[in-house]
Amino acid sequence: MEEFKQQIRSLANRIERIKGNIQTEEATKTSLIMPLIQALGYDIFNPEELIPEFVADVGIKKGEKIDYAIMQGEEPVILIEAKSINEQLAKHDSQLFRYFGTTKAKFAILTNGIEYKFFTDLEEQNRMDQKPFFVIDMLDLKDVDIIELAKFRKADFDVNNVLTTASELKYTGEIKQYLTTQWEEPSDDFIRVVLNDIYQGVKTKKVIDNFRDLVKKSLNQYVNDKVNDKLQKALNSSTENIVNTPPIVSIEAQEEKEETQVEVKRDDEIHTTEEEIEGYVLVKLILKDEIDPSRVFYRDNKSYFNVLLDNTIRKWICRLGLNSSNKYIQLNDVNRTSIKINTINDILDYKNEILEVARQFDQVSVK
Numbered sequence: 001m002e003e004f005k006q007q008i009r010s011l012a013n014r015i016e017r018i019k020g021n022i023q024t025e026e027a028t029k030t031s032l033i034m035p036l037i038q039a040l041g042y043d044i045f046n047p048e049e050l051i052p053e054f055v056a057d058v059g060i061k062k063g064e065k066i067d068y069a070i071m072q073g074e075e076p077v078i079l080i081e082a083k084s085i086n087e088q089l090a091k092h093d094s095q096l097f098r099y100f101g102t103t104k105a106k107f108a109i110l111t112n113g114i115e116y117k118f119f120t121d122l123e124e125q126n127r128m129d130q131k132p133f134f135v136i137d138m139l140d141l142k143d144v145d146i147i148e149l150a151k152f153r154k155a156d157f158d159v160n161n162v163l164t165t166a167s168e169l170k171y172t173g174e175i176k177q178y179l180t181t182q183w184e185e186p187s188d189d190f191i192r193v194v195l196n197d198i199y200q201g202v203k204t205k206k207v208i209d210n211f212r213d214l215v216k217k218s219l220n221q222y223v224n225d226k227v228n229d230k231l232q233k234a235l236n237s238s239t240e241n242i243v244n245t246p247p248i249v250s251i252e253a254q255e256e257k258e259e260t261q262v263e264v265k266r267d268d269e270i271h272t273t274e275e276e277i278e279g280y281v282l283v284k285l286i287l288k289d290e291i292d293p294s295r296v297f298y299r300d301n302k303s304y305f306n307v308l309l310d311n312t313i314r315k316w317i318c319r320l321g322l323n324s325s326n327k328y329i330q331l332n333d334v335n336r337t338s339i340k341i342n343t344i345n346d347i348l349d350y351k352n353e354i355l356e357v358a359r360q361f362d363q364v365s366v367k
Helices: 002-021 025-039 090-100 143-150 159-184 188-195 205-235 251-260 274-287 344-362
Strands: 050-055 065-072 075-082 107-111 115-119 134-137 296-300 305-309 316-321 328-331 338-340
Touching (some): 002 025, 002 143, 025 075, 050 075, 090 107, 134 159, 159 205, 274 296, 274 305, 274 344, 305 344, 316 344
Antiparallel strands (some): 050 065, 107 115, 115 134, 296 305, 305 316, 316 328
């Protein structure tokens, strides 16, 4: 699974680099879609596994073709309709809907090379659902998305297995979308539900409007509290051993100085933020399969936030700059590469690079 995750992450990084050079549907297929099918383990040049321009006659219309059919034996099991990278997928759902009932395929994918929508027939057998049960965005990948995508690998693909999880994926996705909408702009009905047990008066329109901002504030505070609780639990195993140092002025001189200091009083002007702690936890999670989490520390200073191996500044893995609008992560590789990021979660996109630096220092004995 780890190898597959890295393969998909690499493909996603490649898409980010080349997307601006892709203008047509054919280029989208060749550069984006076929590499993903290949990553799933299918031989894209073997018609026993993948048939391009698969004929799917629709009613009296003969010769209707769908872009790809992934085969199992002599029957298609997954239909793929491809569109140009520049096209929105919503308007093409009906086209795939027509094809679905004409074959024995239980799954259909609509994609523009970046977004992949997965459909099946949960609501009525042999009739494609109007809504996808799973959507993956290659430019906003999450580990849980890759885990679900892995179920479509040739080596692991089992129709019944995927169908058993499709229903849960579909409805958890819709629930999450509903909650996201309510978090951003609570509806009258949602506010009314919240008020049922805490406000005994009549829930008039005026009352609901008066509570709207309070409900939004409460939702945000609740989520923040939950995140902070998780971060605190994740840090409990190592926070007792963390040593913080004053601001680093120059890399080489300060690294030597810091290594000789066993314990330094914290500078009053240094304030470790929740974002920095969240970034630290993300790096620990990235490293956990190869590096014992108890070996990963942090040291904060005014300019940036260090993540270290074995609590030595000579083994800093990366530096996080998170306290301004120009966020970045700097890697301690040969070039000391600095990468601009937009959000904390972007750190996950550089998992391979962070692991490579950590492996390098895991081999080094610092005296």
